[in-house]
Amino acid sequence: MRREHDLIGERNVPNDAYYGIHTLRALENFAISGTSISIYPDLVVALACVKQAAALSNNELGLLDGARTQAILLACEEIREGKLLDEFVVDVIQGGAGTSTNMNANEVIANRALELLGHARGEYQYLHPLEHVNLSQSTNDVYPSAVNIAAQFGIKKLIAAMAELREAFAAKAEEFVDVLKIGRTQLQDAVPMTLGQEFSTYAVMLGEDEERLREAAMLIAEINLGATAIGTGINAPPGYAALVCQYLSDITGLRLITAPNLVEATQDAGAFVQLSGVLKRVAVKLSKTCNDLRLLSSGPRAGFGEINLSPMQTGSSIMPGKVNPVIPEVMNQIAFEVIGNDVTVSFAAEAGQLQLNAFEPIIAHSIFKSINHLTHGCLTLAERCVKGISANREHLRHNVEHSIGIVTALNPFIGYASATEVAQEALASGKSVYAVVLEKGLLSKEQLDALLQPGTLVQTR
Structure with a gap:
C-alpha cells in the first residue's frame, strides 16, 4: 500500500494501482451500477485527448515545463492505445458532475507519467494530478468536452452501422423489385405494391436518420474547454481556450469549436437533449x-x-420445430431502452441549476448506451436477419389475385359499377377477383394477366 492524502484525510491506496485517493473514495461512495467507465473506451480515449491538448497548451503558454509535458503526453498516448483501461474504475453513475471521472483520469495519467520520469507512483511532489495534469482545467469543462468527443466517435460508428443496414435493405429492395403483393393500411388489404417497394422504404428511412445524426453531431462539436469552473475561465491563462481547442481538434481529427459563450455552454445540456432525441427517432x-x-x-x-427470416436458434423448450424472429425482437428491445434513455436525458438536463448541470454523468451513460446498443443492433439486424430474408413469391401472388383490394387497380378498365359488383360477388362467394372478372367476361385472361404485371399495377422505381 501507499499513503495518499486529500482535503478529507489520508488513506492507503493499493501500491499497484495507477489511480489514487480521489478515485478510491469514488469507488467507496458510488457502488451503484457495478459498471465502471471503462465500459466506454471512447470516453477514456476522449479524456486522454483532452489532457494531451491541455498539456500542450500549458507548455506553449509557459505554465508547464517540457519534461512534465512530455511525460503527460506519453501517458495519454498509452491510454489512447488502449493501455491502462482497467484503471478507469469509477462507476458510470456518480455524484459530483463527473469529478470522479476527471480525477480518475488525472491520477492514472499522473502516476504513469511519474513512472516515465523515473519516480514511484504517488510521488506527487514531482508531478501532481491536480497541479500539472489538471492545470488550467476544471471537471466542469473537461468532462462535458470529453463526453462531446466520445459521442462524436460513437456517432461515426453508428452511422457506419446504419449504412450497412441500409445497404442490406436496399439490396433486398432490388431483389424483390418484381415481387407483387398487397399493401395494407390498418392491417386491411389496400392496393397492390411490390415487396421491393416495401423494403426500399426501410432503406430510405435509415438514410434520412443518418443525416439527422450528422446534424446532431455538429451541435456537439461545440466545446467549453477553457471555461474552467463556471465559464469565466478562472485559473486559465489568456488565449488558453482557443489554443486548447486547436490542439484538441488536431489530436482527435474532429472539427471542434469553442462555444461563443462559455458560461452558457457550461450549464446548458441542450445539445445532449437534441442528440438523444435523434437517437430516439432512430430507435422508434x-x-x-x-x-x-x-x-x-x-x-x-x-x-x-409473406417473407422468411433465416432461422437463428430453436424457439421453444416445449414446441418442436418452433423458430422465433429473435433478431428483430432484440432490436425492438434496444429501441425500448433508447426511448427510456431519452427520458432520463430529458429529466437530467432539466434538473441542472444555475451555472452547472451536476447530472451529466447519467446523461453521458444514457447517450453512450443508446449509441452503442443501436450500433450493435444495426450490425446484427443486417448480418443475421435482413441479408438472409427470402420472399414467398407464390403465396404473395396468390394473395394479390384473391384480394378484394385488386379491384381498385381494375377500376379504370372495367368501370366503377362493374368493379363494385365484382368485389361484392367475390366477398359473397369466396372466389377470387381474378376468377370473377373472367367469369363475367369483363376482361380476357391475357388482358387480366397483363394488368396484373408489377409494371402495370405499381410504379416500381
Whole structure:
C-alpha cells in the first residue's frame, strides 16, 4: 500500500494501482451500477485527448515545463492505445458532475507519467494530478468536452452501422423489385405494391436518420474547454481556450469549436437533449421496421407468411420445430431502452441549476448506451436477419389475385359499377377477383394477366 492524502484525510491506496485517493473514495461512495467507465473506451480515449491538448497548451503558454509535458503526453498516448483501461474504475453513475471521472483520469495519467520520469507512483511532489495534469482545467469543462468527443466517435460508428443496414435493405429492395403483393393500411388489404417497394422504404428511412445524426453531431462539436469552473475561465491563462481547442481538434481529427459563450455552454445540456432525441427517432423507426418484419414473417402457416427470416436458434423448450424472429425482437428491445434513455436525458438536463448541470454523468451513460446498443443492433439486424430474408413469391401472388383490394387497380378498365359488383360477388362467394372478372367476361385472361404485371399495377422505381 501507499499513503495518499486529500482535503478529507489520508488513506492507503493499493501500491499497484495507477489511480489514487480521489478515485478510491469514488469507488467507496458510488457502488451503484457495478459498471465502471471503462465500459466506454471512447470516453477514456476522449479524456486522454483532452489532457494531451491541455498539456500542450500549458507548455506553449509557459505554465508547464517540457519534461512534465512530455511525460503527460506519453501517458495519454498509452491510454489512447488502449493501455491502462482497467484503471478507469469509477462507476458510470456518480455524484459530483463527473469529478470522479476527471480525477480518475488525472491520477492514472499522473502516476504513469511519474513512472516515465523515473519516480514511484504517488510521488506527487514531482508531478501532481491536480497541479500539472489538471492545470488550467476544471471537471466542469473537461468532462462535458470529453463526453462531446466520445459521442462524436460513437456517432461515426453508428452511422457506419446504419449504412450497412441500409445497404442490406436496399439490396433486398432490388431483389424483390418484381415481387407483387398487397399493401395494407390498418392491417386491411389496400392496393397492390411490390415487396421491393416495401423494403426500399426501410432503406430510405435509415438514410434520412443518418443525416439527422450528422446534424446532431455538429451541435456537439461545440466545446467549453477553457471555461474552467463556471465559464469565466478562472485559473486559465489568456488565449488558453482557443489554443486548447486547436490542439484538441488536431489530436482527435474532429472539427471542434469553442462555444461563443462559455458560461452558457457550461450549464446548458441542450445539445445532449437534441442528440438523444435523434437517437430516439432512430430507435422508434427501427423498431417499427422490425415490427413489420415480424408481422410479414409470422406463421409459417397461420400468419402472414409473406417473407422468411433465416432461422437463428430453436424457439421453444416445449414446441418442436418452433423458430422465433429473435433478431428483430432484440432490436425492438434496444429501441425500448433508447426511448427510456431519452427520458432520463430529458429529466437530467432539466434538473441542472444555475451555472452547472451536476447530472451529466447519467446523461453521458444514457447517450453512450443508446449509441452503442443501436450500433450493435444495426450490425446484427443486417448480418443475421435482413441479408438472409427470402420472399414467398407464390403465396404473395396468390394473395394479390384473391384480394378484394385488386379491384381498385381494375377500376379504370372495367368501370366503377362493374368493379363494385365484382368485389361484392367475390366477398359473397369466396372466389377470387381474378376468377370473377373472367367469369363475367369483363376482361380476357391475357388482358387480366397483363394488368396484373408489377409494371402495370405499381410504379416500381
